[in-house]
Amino acid sequence: MVTDAWRPQVNGVVHTLERLTATLQTFGVTVEFLTPARFKTLPMPTYPDIRLALTTPGRVCRLIDESKTDHVHIVTEGPLGMMARRYCRARGLPFTTSYHTRFPEYVAARLPIPQDWTYRWLRNFHNSGNGTMVATPSMARDLETRGFDKLQPWTRGVDVEHFSPDKRDDLDFPRPIFLCVGRVAVEKNLPAFLDLDLPxxxxxxxxxxxxxxxxxxxxxxxxxxxxPNNELARLYASADVFVFPSRTDTFGNVIIEALASGTPVAGFPVTGPIDIVGDGFGGIVSEDLRQAALTALDVDRAAARERALRYTWTACAEMYMDNICAARASAVAAKAA
Known part of the structure; x- marks a missing residue:
């Protein structure tokens, strides 16, 4: 797996990769990572918490060659992802990618770059592989309309033992408690939550x-x-509503962590919330986020927990491996043709 997102970053991509790897090991699959941790780095402009690898295509090629890997999966579209893609294309090797972040919206929030330009570049990046893994049906539909092809479904998982209603506790805050968890960054749209008139x-x-x-x-x-993770589980379970104001996530791992904790979710009807609780089971989605948050107070907490139980790391890992096998088979068939 080639990823520009790695520790010490704390985000959904890193968390997914760590849990996926642990589960794949139980399948007998060995995973080796190519991350910025192997190189000197520099801070990403406008977001210094993200470190960008300083290396060369030749060194990336040598490291992948030395690993004697059976398959390359490119997680991110950063410097390492671009060099790994170049390596695979130069050698005619099949590879898969995954679409974790609405990168065009992320860039547009920081720089005066039209989203269409970024989507054009991303389409070329991902379509050159043998499969692009996407977390939700709504995200796949959106990418299809933008010309992305070979899209593969790949859901996420949650530890339903760690994130549990049993950890509900009294918190020293006036109730009801509306909770939001995630990076405190512009693309997370936190003012949409913080501006709400809520009790x-x-x-x-x-x-x-x-x-x-x-x-x-x-x-x-x-x-x-x-x-810390243990305290986070207590906060999830002890909140009355989890509010997810982001409009740019491709899934939202924090949504299913809240649901597993028995806490209903309120969000906009966008990719992530609409795929997970768009039917009203476990949460509420609405363009009126205040109304969604207030209505979610009456959502059955047992229903929230039940909705989370469909998302397991075993299912996530099985889908991942199925996608790789399908991508490799299509590459063999294309060569034979």
């Missing part, structure tokens, strides 16, 4: 480049920063 308390868990600015602008909200 009780608003809690934000996470760190990021927007943290100090938002703390100053919203003194009535409670910014808890990064929390």
């Amino acid at each position: 009780g308390s608003k809690l934000v868990v996470g760190e990021g480049p927007e943290l100090e600015r938002l703390k100053a602008k919203y003194p009535d909200a409670h910014f808890l920063g990064h929390r």
